[in-house]
Amino acid sequence: MATLVEAAAQVFSREGMAATTNRIAERAGLSIGTLYQYFPDKGALLHAVAARHVLHSDARLTALFERLRATAPPFEDTMDQVLRELVDLHADHPRLHALLHRVAMTAADLEEMRIFEDRICAEVAYHLKRCDRGTEEDPELTARSIVALVDAQLHRVMPDHGYDIEQLRLTVAHLAPARPAAPADPPPPAG
Template identity: 55%
Template sequence: MDVILEAAAQVFDREGLRATTNRVAERAGVSIGSLYQYFPDKQAVLHALAERHIRETDARLRVLFARLRAECPPFEQTTREVLELVVEAHRGRPGLHRLMHRLAPRSVTELDAIDEFEDRVAAEIAFHLRRCERGGDDTERLARTVVHAVDAHLHRVMVRDEMSVDTLRELVERLIAEP
């Protein structure tokens, strides 16, 4: 299944919605029947890719957040490290990320899981805002705003405009450096 998903990631990134299950099977070096054993259609493949992306990003963020809580670096470094990880998770395959963000079908259960993921990230950001005496009386709302602003930027600006990682890093540096 991992071989199929990797092939699908490559095909979706390159071909967008023109991608077909036949092209994915061909790229993976498996028969179309083998692909259909795991996925009934290309939407299911795209859906599995989106789930994998969220799962992998969540795992990496949990490790980072645990380290940041233990080390308590300055706010600027904390922000930089979180943003670097999130940018890195979206760095490659802009075509695939665009499709996953906009088109991957989601059930109510999956939307709830995404909400829980975003809530965990916002809670961590709020923790570091409070730890560094930033955010004032409305820290939770500010943290949630930051999470959603970064999400929108990654999925609607960086990915759509195929912004380079270096350009995004420059913008992050300006955001962190300005009072």
């Protein structure tokens, strides 16, 4: 089954929704009958590719978040590592990830994605608070805004224009600027 899912990822990446089960079976080196034993149609294959991507992304991001909590680097370094990981997870097959984002989600997938995104937002909010970044009033809202904008760039903008980490950094810097230092107390009057 893993062979079919990998073949589906490759064919969808090249052909988009024009991909056929025949092409996927051919790419996997299996008969169409074997494909249909596991997947009733190309939609089920696309769903399996999406599920694999989410599981892989979750594992890598979880490991990264654990390292970041343990090492507590400055905010720019923290977000740079997160953004680099996200780009690395998407840049290899940009057309496929755009397709997965637009087509492969069922209602159950949407709930799983909401939970996944909530975890990412919680981690970003943690680092916003830890590093005293963003708005003091609602770091969770700032985190959600960062995650939503980065997600939109990764899945809707960058697949067609290239993955530009600097653009992602600018998004984060705009939403989570360093807070100005508190004004120093004036010196006591001379005399």
